[in-house]
Amino acid sequence: MxxxxxxxxxxxxxxxxxxxxxxxxxxxIVKDIDVIGKAIADFNSILTPFIIGLVMAYLLCPLYNWVTRNVYHLTCEQVKPRHAFIFAKVIASIVSMIFLLAIMAGICALLLPQIIKSIIAIIEILPGRMNDLTAWLTDTLGNSRYPKLADNVDSAIQSIYDYLMKWINAHILPGVGSYIAKISEGVILTLKTFLNIIIGIVVCVYFLNSKEKFKAETKKTVIATFRKDKADAIFDFGNFINRTFGGFINGKIIDSIIIGFICYFFMMLFNWPYPALISTIIGVTNIIPFFGPFIGAIPTSIIICVINPITAGEFIIFVFCLQQFDGNILGPKILGGTTGLASFWVMFAIILGGGMFGFIGMILGVPVFAIIYHYFKLLVEKRLEKKGCPYETADYEEFNKYDINRKDIRKK
Incomplete structure (x- = not known):
């Protein structure tokens, strides 16, 4: 007692x-929130190469597994199984790195010349386009029946021009030294990013070849720490996260590559400017569900508008049609029921994730919200089942306001 x-x-x-x-x-924590925030930022900066490497390894894992499996089965009869497995992993690592470096080199070779060419073209063409716009406004308003309106527009244009010149003299020119410093910081950041990518590639190789050991150590720790039912629940949770993220991200990458090639084909067909650059932008932004093509259409249509405004209008219509094709035909075929979310919740997850975490949040918001939604749904259904209530959502729908019987609607 x-x-x-x-x-x-x-x-x-x-x-x-x-x-x-x-x-x-x-x-x-509240008292020193700034210091803690800086410490977290420094810690994230230190871990950046490892994060890059883990992301690379996660994306390359299907290719690595496929090569390892096929090479092993081709060589296991000629040599000892252990030696065949080691040889298969070495070949898979080489193939994965060649694939990764080929993609990076291809993107750089494709984008850099197009970007430089686009910037030079904009610098050369923009003044002429501004002169054409001014001449058109002068001619249109000068020949109009409203001379006062023409005078007001001229004075407004002059006021805007004077304001811009004053703003440039007050803010841009005095800060030339700081801009040089920022450019130097940008160069240092670029070199640091390049170094992080190199270290990330090394981390990627190590992780791909040691992922079975890492998984085994994690499994051993979980089993030693929790009861069997809790451990099984943790393993189910991990498998579900892997299926959701892997299916969604890999599916969106494949979907975006196809959309980029379709965009490139039609741009070449219609002889629109900068097909490689614009198709790459459309393909990359298409990774963002729902809003991706429209986000990519904004800067690309501006680039095209500098060359030809009519072509820019045609391109916007094309992007709208491309988004409809992707959202209603191609996307569902590739992604299937990966997330299990309705269109409303997909839009909600994108807006919420983008508002909280920016571009990365817009991409990962959907699978993260899908996981939360899935387990919340399981919790609700389990509680309803304990109370002896039906757990199908259709059983709670009502159409009384339409004077319709729910059973009639649900009949097949």
Whole structure:
């Protein structure tokens, strides 16, 4: 009895101590939030090469597994199985790295000349387009029946021009030194990013060849820490996350590559300017569900508009048709039911993820929300089942306001 009493108060004291320590820790976190934020940012900067390497390895994992499996089965009869497995992993690593470097080199070779060419063209053409616009406005308004309107437009254009010149003299020219410093910082950041990518490639190779060991160590730790039912639930959770993220991300990459090639084909067919650059932008932004093609259409249509405004209008119509094809035909065929989310929740996840985490949030918001939605749905259905209530959503739909019987609607 006494031992039970002491154990009870020991647990109570331990809970009080933990609560007090948590309150003190929370106070210092709030007090030094800027310092903690900087420490987290520095920590993330240190881990950037590892994050890049893990992302590369995750994306290359299907290719690596496929090569390993096929090479092993081709060589296992000629040599010992262990040696065949090691040889297969070496070949798979080489093939994966060649594939990765070929993609990176191809993107650089494809984009850099097009970007430089586009910038030079814009610099050369833009002044002439502005002169054409000014001449058109002058001719149109000068020959109009409203001379006062023409004078007001001329004065407005002059005011805008004067304001821009004053703003340039006040803000741009005095800060030339700071711009040079920022350019230097940009060069350093570019070199640092290049170094992080190189380290990331090394991390990627190590992770691809050691992923079975990492998985085994994680599994061993979970089994040693939790009860069997809890461990099984954790493994099911991990498998579900892998299926959701892997299916969605790999599917969107394949879908975006196809959309990029379709865009390139039609741009070459219609002889529109900068097909490689614009198709790449459309393909990359298409990774963002729903809004991706429209986000890519904004800068690309501006680039085309500098060359030919009519072509830019035609291109916008083409992008709208391309988005409809992707959203209603191609995307569902490739992705299938990967996320299991309705269109409304897909849009909600994109907006929420983009608002909180930017571009990365727009891409990963859908699979993350799909996981949350899935487990919340399981929780609700389990509680309904305990209460003896139906758990199908259709059983709770009502059409009384339309004077329609729900059973009639649901009849097949």
């Amino acid at each position: 006494r031992e039970h009493f002491e154990e009870k108060y020991f647990k109570l004291g331990l809970c009080i101590f933990a609560a007090g320590a948590g309150i003190i820790l929370f106070f210092f």
